[in-house]
Amino acid sequence: MGKKEHWGSRVGLVLAMAGNAVGLGNFLRFPMQAVQNGGGAFIIPYLVCFLLMGIPLLWIEWSIGRFGGRHGDHSTPFMFERIGNNRFWKYIGAFGIFTNIAVASYYCYIESWTLSYAYHSLIQTFSGLSQLEVSQFFVTYVDVLASTTGIPFEAIIFYVLCLLLNTYILSRGLEKGIELTAKIGMPILIAFGIFLAIRGWTLGAGGATAGCTDCDAFAGFNFLWNPNFTSLYDPKVWVAAAGQIFFTLSIGMGTIHCYAAYVRSHDDIALSAMSAGWMNGFVEVVLGAAVIIPISVGYLGLDWVKENAGFSMGFQTMPYLFSQWGATLGTIGGFMWFGLLFFAGITSSLAMGSPWVAFMKDEFKWSQNKSSWTFGLVVLIMGIPTVLFFKNGVFDEYDYWAGTFSLVIFAIAEVILFGWVFGIEKGWKEITDGSDMKVPTIYKFVIKYITPLLLLFVFLGNLFTPKGNDWFKQFGSLFSGNGWEFDKNAVVKQIFHIGESIIWFNNGVPTPMFYVDATRVLLTMLFAFICVLIYIATVRRAKNQIAEKG
Amino acid sequence: MTTEAIIMVVCVNIVFLVVPGYFFWKILTTPQKPEDPNND
Numbered sequence: 355m356g357k358k359e360h361w362g363s364r365v366g367l368v369l370a371m372a373g374n375a376v377g378l379g380n381f382l383r384f385p386m387q388a389v390q391n392g393g394g395a396f397i398i399p400y401l402v403c404f405l406l407m408g409i410p411l412l413w414i415e416w417s418i419g420r421f422g423g424r425h426g427d428h429s430t431p432f433m434f435e436r437i438g439n440n441r442f443w444k445y446i447g448a449f450g451i452f453t454n455i456a457v458a459s460y461y462c463y464i465e466s467w468t469l470s471y472a473y474h475s476l477i478q479t480f481s482g483l484s485q486l487e488v489s490q491f492f493v494t495y496v497d498v499l500a501s502t503t504g505i506p507f508e509a510i511i512f513y514v515l516c517l518l519l520n521t522y523i524l525s526r527g528l529e530k531g532i533e534l535t536a537k538i539g540m541p542i543l544i545a546f547g548i549f550l551a552i553r554g555w556t557l558g559a560g561g562a563t564a565g566c567t568d569c570d571a572f573a574g575f576n577f578l579w580n581p582n583f584t585s586l587y588d589p590k591v592w593v594a595a596a597g598q599i600f601f602t603l604s605i606g607m608g609t610i611h612c613y614a615a616y617v618r619s620h621d622d623i624a625l626s627a628m629s630a631g632w633m634n635g636f637v638e639v640v641l642g643a644a645v646i647i648p649i650s651v652g653y654l655g656l657d658w659v660k661e662n663a664g665f666s667m668g669f670q671t672m673p674y675l676f677s678q679w680g681a682t683l684g685t686i687g688g689f690m691w692f693g694l695l696f697f698a699g700i701t702s703s704l705a706m707g708s709p710w711v712a713f714m715k716d717e718f719k720w721s722q723n724k725s726s727w728t729f730g731l732v733v734l735i736m737g738i739p740t741v742l743f744f745k746n747g748v749f750d751e752y753d754y755w756a757g758t759f760s761l762v763i764f765a766i767a768e769v770i771l772f773g774w775v776f777g778i779e780k781g782w783k784e785i786t787d788g789s790d791m792k793v794p795t796i797y798k799f800v801i802k803y804i805t806p807l808l809l810l811f812v813f814l815g816n817l818f819t820p821k822g823n824d825w826f827k828q829f830g831s832l833f834s835g836n837g838w839e840f841d842k843n844a845v846v847k848q849i850f851h852i853g854e855s856i857i858w859f860n861n862g863v864p865t866p867m868f869y870v871d872a873t874r875v876l877l878t879m880l881f882a883f884i885c886v887l888i889y890i891a892t893v894r895r896a897k898n899q900i901a902e903k904g
Numbered sequence: 905m906t907t908e909a910i911i912m913v914v915c916v917n918i919v920f921l922v923v924p925g926y927f928f929w930k931i932l933t934t935p936q937k938p939e940d941p942n943n944d
Contacts, residue, residue: 364936368928394912572905579916580909619940629931632924639920790934 358423360616362529364626370536371613371630372637373701375604376543378464380638380698382668384598385647388578389663391594392585397639399586399595403808404635407596410797410805411605411765412631414772416623417784419614428615428712430608431888434768437776444888446771449764450608451713452881454706455729456756457607458520459737460749461706463509465699466516467669468692470495470508475688479503480673481681485654488674492666496744513741514734520700521730524707525723528616532704539697546694547641553687554648561652561678574651574659578643589825593815596808597758602638603631606761606768609705612712622790637698645691649675668695707733717891736880739873746869755877759845762816766809773802819844 361367388396422433430450434443474480479502480488494500498509505511523531554571562569585591600606617623646667650659653675662671668691676688707729714725740749772781778798786793819841820828832838840847847853851867858868905913 364931368931394909394916397912397916575913576905576909579913580906581912618937621937622934625927625930625934629924629927632920632927636920636924640917788937790930 359528360618362533364621366529366533366537367613367617368626368629368633369540370532370701370705371610371626372633373536373540373543373697374609374613374705375602375630375634375702376540376637376698377461377602377604377702378468378668378695378699379598379602380634380642381547381645381695382665384602384638384642385578385645386663386665387594387598388643389647391591392582392588393577394579394581395583395585396591396595399592400598403592403596403599404631406800406804407808408599408603408605408631409628410801411769412603412610412627413624413785413793413797414768414781414801414805415605415610416614416617416627417781418768418772419611420617420619420621420623421784422611423615423617424619426716428612428716429709430611431713431891432716433611433615434771438771439775441892443771443775444892445885446764446767447608448881448884448888449760449767450611451709452884453607453756453760453764454609454709455732455736455884456752456760456877456880458703458706458729458733460740460752460757461699461703462516462520462733462737463513463740463744463749465696465703466509466512467495468695468699469516470512471669471673472689472692472696474503475673475676475685475692478681478685480677480688481684483674483677485671485674488677489670491673492670498742498744509741510738513737516700517730517734517737520703520707521726523700523704524711524729525726527722532708535704536701539701543694543697543701544637544641546690546697547637547645549690550649550687550694551641551644554644554652557649557652559652561649561675563653566655568656569652569654570656571648571652573656574648575644577651577656577659578647589815590823593812596812596815600761600765600812601758602634604702604705606763606765607706608709608764612708613705615712620788622788624785624789624793625791628791646672653678713887713891717887717894736876739876743869746864747866748869748873751870751873752877754843754848755874759816762809762813766806766813769801769806769809773806778802816843817845 361370388394418430418433418437421437422428422430425436427433427436429447431444431447434447434450435441437443480491483491491502494502495509498507502508523535525531526534554574557571559570559572561571604610614623617626647659647663650667650671654671659667672691673688676684676691678684679687707726710729710732711722711725714720714728715722720728740752743749778801781801782798785797818838821839821841823841828838840852842848854867856867857865858871859865
């Protein structure tokens with residue numbers, strides 16, 4: 355039997371894990387969540403959820419991963435089966451491969467935007483463009499048939515390029531591929547982030563144009579950090595904080611399990627998990643919060659940002675702001691911003707490729723190369739619809755089901771598996787085995803009772819989201835006998851198309867509902883495909899066992 | 905910026921600089937355990 359594959363160094367492992375967690379959401383999602391949910395006060399539920407849900411789940415996932423790796427399992431299906439001691443669990447573990455392929459399919463598309471925008475920043479495409487023209491550039495870019503600067507099918511070209519890069523790095527293996535990329539990418543990301551954050555803190559009213567009375571970066575910081583403590587009584591704020599913690603740490607995906615499976619059998623996981631988790635927090639809270647909102651307010655004013663705050667600001671606004679810094683500094687600033695987003699993206703998408711690669715290597719004895727390139731192929735097949743039909747809502751559908759809902763389901767399953775099926779005593783032994791820090795014993799109780807309850811809270815919050823996210827109003831309506839009105843994002847409303855007529859074609863032309871339902875069928879087929887692979891792997895394992903005994 | 909916003913941003917930034925810094929420093933300064941030939 356060959357020597358087991360392991361991380362080259364502990365710093366490499368922590369940087370790769372932090373890189374897995376640090377993503378585009380740290381810079382684009384967190385600031386928006388904060389301004390929409392109580393400003394500075396948002397950090398209170400954010401910290402509470404980090405301590406009671408984030409950290410326990412990190413420890414659970416690292417423990418399951420190292421436990422699996424010790425027994426030769428590097429992806430969640432057979433880790434779950436082993437830890438749950440029941441065949442049924444491996445099909446829950448299928449989520450740990452499914453989610454990654456589905457998320458990588460659309461995530462690589464966003465990643466390719468950052469690559470393309472970094473290129474356009476370097477060749478100064480945005481120089482001299484108005485805010486409206488920069489915004490229009492994005493609209494043209496995502497229209498695959500249109501061209502921004504003469505490159506035909508630019509969105510597809512950059513998507514394929516990005517996927518090829520991911521696949522190539524994966525094919526180089528754990529130490530020479532993923533670990534090396536994290537060791538290079540994370541310091542660059544942090545350096546770029548510090549540069550932009552310093553610019554945010556020192557901009558002040560220096561970017562104000564004539565006539566703009568509220569163009570002041572400090573007004574942006576004030577907008578972001580001024581605490582509205584009454585917001586803490588609103589359940590919406592707590593659901594948002596729990597959701598942010600969930601997605602920012604990349605928990606519920608299966609990537610942490612996979613990376614942790616390559617930790618040596620009795621090496622520390624408790625301290626490494628804490629280090630990676632808090633490093634993600636540093637990038638999000640210290641760097642992420644100091645860039646997009648303050649700089650945007652500094653140039654465009656508080657009123658403009660209040661009206662336009664959203665994920666797209668990163669692409670539709672920032673290039674214009676950098677162009678205001680002058681030719682040289684603007685080029686550097688733009689390249690650093692999109693370079694930073696690119697490194698944040700690629701260190702996450704590489705993690706998404708690892709579970710498939712590990713599964714194919716473990717179960718089908720495929721080589722690193724073959725496993726990596728087939729991952730690229732499956733992602734390409736699944737991802738092309740998100741590129742071609744971006745405007746038809748395919749992208750959003752992937753994000754909703756794979757990037758949001760599946761994570762919560764998977765996390766609920768694993769917390770029950772770890773705390774109740776495997777047993778908290780055995781689980782605790784796993785967490786503390788080889789630990790280089792004293793793990794507070796209170797977490798035994800938290801893992802068994804508090805974390806599952808919090809997850810249930812997030813799950814129900816997603817399942818029954820009230821109209822306009824107004825929980826007080828809908829509870830009032832429910833108790834006065836007027837029923838519960840769902841938000842358009844509520845899972846029950848999404849699944850059953852509540853309040854909508856099911857029409858797939860209109861005069862022979864597919865309707866938006868057709869694209870939505872077709873995407874769901876595609877995602878279901880992907881999940882079924884992975885379950886079939888797991889079944890085949892089970893049969894192969896059984897045959898191998900018989901052969902070994904014989 | 906309001907006083908409350910300044911207090912908030914200073915405290916939060918200190919927490920998210922000091923705690924990650926402490927854990928990363930511990931990672932850098934804690935020697936790695938030798939390989940276990942039976943399991944690794």
